[in-house]
Amino acid sequence: MSADNMQIPYKIYLEEKEMPRQWYNVRADMKNKPAPLLNPATLQPMTAQELGNVFCDELVKQELDDSNAYIDIPAEILDFYKMYRPSPLVRAYCLEKKLQTPAKIYYKFEGNNTSGSHKLNSAIAQAYYAKKQGLKGVTTETGAGQWGTALSMACSYFELDCKVFMVKVSYEQKPFRREVMRTYGASVTPSPSETTQVGRKILAEHPGTTGSLGCAISEAVEAATCQEGYRYVLGSVLNQVLLHQSVIGLETKAALDKYGIVPDIIIGCAGGGSNLGGLISPFMGEKLRGERDYRIIAVEPASCPSFTRGRYAYDFCDTGRVCPLSKMYTLGSGFIPSANHAGGLRYHGMSSTLSQLYDEGLMEARSVEQTAVFRAAEEFARIEGILPAPESAHAICAAIDEAMKCKETGEEKTIVFGLTGTGYFDMVAYEKYNNGEMTDYIPTDAELEAGLAGLPVIEN
């Protein structure tokens, strides 16, 4: 299906004038829309007004908009995009040769910016709308730190205050991520902290706690809603985030179109769904409109298998159960992946848009074990030069599997996967792998049942 190899360079860059000027909103082409967020108190769909207490007005509009297919990217955001985008679509010639596969492998590499991942695509948009609304600043939580870094970069650019609540154990174990955020002027507070009511409560109840993402979310939401001129922002899961991340897929499609390449398989890693949702959006759009068919594969960790072993139901987005409920594939908001798990993508739930698409059979999902993920990461690093983030390596792992199937069958399939970021701040996990100390963990059915038993009972 693809064009003549000889004409395709190692890296396809769009020219500046070829960059997308609109985001694509896949919900507009969905016959069955994703279910709305519910107010946890009333169990009624969240209104724009209710959401506006937590999020910027323009972002609330984007969150609720399931009818407009294209939304203009403001000029200020386009300018920022031009500093680190377009990202390259890379032909993995060396990997193909090493695998001796007839498959043609491409990856969209989002790691060439200081945040180290695709997260910056949405961070800059969210910061822009906060600035435009005249806000003083934004608050957020961060675990590993990629999202916090991206947001601190975006806020520094628009001269917005940025308050990041970083899970205490990460704050202490990942001081470098913390320092990148501080260099960009963000204040980084280890969570739980004494600076919020919910933090003080948790500290009183659990004096020695090293924190959790759920607790950090609760603190960030409180800090935003209790301070004049602040709003809360989130780096994944939400519809607005998938909208901003559509720039990944739009660039990918434009680069492929330039060379007449039509992919057979599109692969992305899936935690909350921001990268996967962005990468696949224009392809999924074609599929929804009946114009073309693609195999689309979500790859998740075997130790946190929302799609492959979770349930499609309404659940809380946060462990603290203070945020709205979302209908999604979930392992239960109380589910916490094994401490053994080093490979990222730790979220218990999934984007409601992707959940709906998966539920309708429009995409596949598979889970992979972390030693296989790091084996793929190492192989990829050695032959393609880029040291991938563990999250991204889930997609590499599945792409190699598909390429090896082509080797067996002799099929010349074209595979595109998302390489979401670099692993420079994940060397503790790589060290564990290098030392042969990494093992796999797959939750038992009983463990998953326990997590799902706590799901709220809601008619839907």
Next chain:
Amino acid sequence: MSADNMQIPYKIYLEEKEMPRQWYNVRADMKNKPAPLLNPATLQPMTAQELGNVFCDELVKQELDDSNAYIDIPAEILDFYKMYRPSPLVRAYCLEKKLQTPAKIYYKFEGNNTSGSHKLNSAIAQAYYAKKQGLKGVTTETGAGQWGTALSMACSYFELDCKVFMVKVSYEQKPFRREVMRTYGASVTPSPSETTQVGRKILAEHPGTTGSLGCAISEAVEAATCQEGYRYVLGSVLNQVLLHQSVIGLETKAALDKYGIVPDIIIGCAGGGSNLGGLISPFMGEKLRGERDYRIIAVEPASCPSFTRGRYAYDFCDTGRVCPLSKMYTLGSGFIPSANHAGGLRYHGMSSTLSQLYDEGLMEARSVEQTAVFRAAEEFARIEGILPAPESAHAICAAIDEAMKCKETGEEKTIVFGLTGTGYFDMVAYEKYNNGEMTDYIPTDAELEAGLAGLPVIEN
């Protein structure tokens, strides 16, 4: 002098077919050639045969070649270059706006590869020639770890064994760099070690030592020369390294030419000279041939001021005094920058080619203090998005100074500087700066005299 702004994108990428296919050897255009390396035992110029005991044959040829202006880049190296090159030439629109300067600022960004710097340009060439000669592997030393990382990536690609001697204090304090090298399959040994004669001797004499670059060089050279099928490789200072790094300058010039831009000022940071020498080479060539004039500025740390306060004389390249002597600007092979110094570029000497050019007044040099360097680094990171390596930030600092002079005079000068790499593995230094704990250190005249007093006495 430059083209209309409106036509110039944020990032100028060459197309694959526009990439340089030859390295440029600036020595060919020098009327006064750089002085030859001397054998430390005989004080006679090193012969090809003598050099061949330490370096690969083809690299010895390149080291001694001062007459061929262009040398073909082998196809295998070109293929590797295509994985991470061309690097972008970036127009710093946001920085210009922030500074409110009429100057036009461009930077050639070499940090978008996993080694995080330009070092990979020479590492892949040196690994290729080692492989071609049928060697089993190479040895080297590394301090901060950028060169060791680049070499381990290159060796992994060509399936060569890579033995890195890493200064013990860095080995312990920079475990992440070490793990990147191990992920690429390199063996990383803390130096001094029990694995070499010189290491055992040093350990016996100084049991608690945390090592030095000079000691690591001695161990790496011993490991290469005492093992069948191994050679030693070096990441800076040498003529061959400047030759490989000319790809930076050639790409820069091609990108500028594409838009009819002629720079007024070219700025690079200088430690051993690999980046600076590579960046300026084609421009210096025009200057040497009398075709065009440019201001060329080397920027070095005030705490290690080889150009600005050193002496142009023959000196040992290593602290251990086992390597050949080179005629260069030097602070004395015994000079060690203050422990206070966090900003990179710690080498006591300088490329002999650049030393000769500087001695003839063909380029300028200036030194900057480290707090000014980190201030520039932070300002640049916040407005241009990229967190620079402290080394690269020396060039940023000088570029901002020149741009501010243009603001005073109203001149629309075009400034090009080399952004050699990213600072992701330098967060300990950034943390010091963020905490307000960084201070400056300028060696006294007496301290520099002490270092220079140890220079070997050689007629030249």
